[in-house]
Amino acid sequence: MSVVKTWMVLFLSALLWMPLAQAKEDPTPKQKPTAFQVDGYKGAKFGMSEKALLATLKKEFPEAYKDLVTVEHKHNQQKVFSLRLENLIEGAGPAVVTYFMGYRSKLLVHVNVTWGDLVIPDSQAKFDDLKVAADLLTNYFQGYRFKPDSLVVGKMQSKQDILFFKGRDDKNRELRLQLSVRGVESGQKDKAGKPVVEPRSFLQLSYIADPENPDIYRIQPGAF
Template sequence: MHRIYLVPALVGLLTSVAAGPLAAQSAVPKQKAAPAPRAVAAGAAPAAAGAPVAAATETSTAGADDKTAKAIDGFRAAKFGMSEADVRAAMIKDFNAKPDAIRAQDNASELTHSLLLSVPELLPNGGTAELSYVFGYKSKSLIQIGAVWSKATDTAMTPEKLFSNANILRAHFMGEGFKPDSIAVNMPVAGGIVMFRGSDAKDRSVILLLQGTFENKENNQRVLTPTSLLLFYVADAKSPDIFKLPPGQF
């Protein structure tokens, strides 16, 4: 079973991507990061199966249009601040899930609690993803939702599929009206590429991260081999509701 974290280390990775610190959930345990699809301009064709792909280095802060500003209040029927019972009901409603298909998991270091559910075709033709709903240490309410696509969630997953999923989601988020100065795309970070990062007026964030391993190829070109795609919806990126030792205790 995957260990669910609100990974403090990811704050450092993503602070260079957009204004403000960022805490993000990882549905991957403490292990070597999985390789990830290339992050290139929207519309580019994927590489052949199993082939490494070049990572873009461009960023953008002007992707949002003039439509109504996007509000990030959760994912589908599950809204930030909901109780575990309400989130379970939302998961059953959204995915016609059987109650015993929803698994519970605790994080011993952050003292958070999570619900997990495998969902086939969460993204049309995108393969099976694992959803995770994280409840805060103090509030006991929903603070974060994540989705992971990888070989661990779907044995038929391929680099092309991950790359396609990433491009589809990035194009979708680019048109959603996030705060222009919060938007970043195609930013290499340790272990992968942030395909998209954006926040709403209340600084609730969406992060789309391709994980992988970089290699240096000809002409000093850095190449990323894809294995996993992570999508996060974060209620409070600056101060996540997780256990922290009070200052001065040690």
């Protein structure tokens, strides 16, 4: 089976088994779901300075903090901090949590939590494992209240990407959960001498302070 066909089988299978909203009527009254606040990830809150963020990460993840990585995002011109966390979700393997500081504000504006062997080479989690994690996270977030007109659940973005969940809070901050697969050369060749391409997957959970106007470098209107 070709890599493209493999992707399609995986993705169609994922769509068929995605969790559906409960249609049954519950005769007992339910409390209104709590509004989810997309204000950052764990103790790292949007608007934190670099100093405050690093102090929080050191306190919250003392072991992982020892291997904290700092880079400059060349395209967006943002300072980025990353650390690796183990066993956030059972079976999903390690995750890399990435914190983006705003280009202008120099404050925390975006956090990604990413699992999968495309991003973490030594991860043993494959597509099916990440699909289970995506289901669990989707069920979790569906237990909270988001702006109704912002909700998206189980949308095929492309042949390689499924948007499992998207929602915005009352301040228009966005949470996104996307499962993706890409073809990567394995380093081996087939009988015809062509590179063997294998599917690699990643699951990304994003917390975004301002999805409409991200604090990144842009060429200003009229500059050219």
